[in-house]
Amino acid sequence: MNIVILAAVAAPRGILLPESVLYGHAFAVLSTFVAINTVMYAALTIAKLLPPIHLPRRRNGRRLRAETRSIYPDGER
Numbered sequence: 725m726n727i728v729i730l731a732a733v734a735a736p737r738g739i740l741l742p743e744s745v746l747y748g749h750a751f752a753v754l755s756t757f758v759a760i761n762t763v764m765y766a767a768l769t770i771a772k773l774l775p776p777i778h779l780p781r782r783r784n785g786r787r788l789r790a791e792t793r794s795i796y797p798d799g800e801r
Contacts, residue, residue: 775778
């Protein structure tokens with residue numbers, strides 16, 4: 725006998741749940757949790773694929789140097 729046919733016959737075809745379980749409150753809560761979790765991980769994956777967003781920083785007077793340290797002395801600070 726072919727090994728593929730033997731494996732298909734011997735392997736279980738899956739567990740079928742009764743209809744009362746599928747329409748129950750606990751199954752609805754579990755499926756909602758799985759759906760939210762899937763969307764959250766998909767959003768995190770897409771956010772990691774996108775390039776980072778750098779917000780512009782404000783420069784206040786304390787962070788500026790008193791004199792330029794550039795190789796071009798007449799350049800901006």
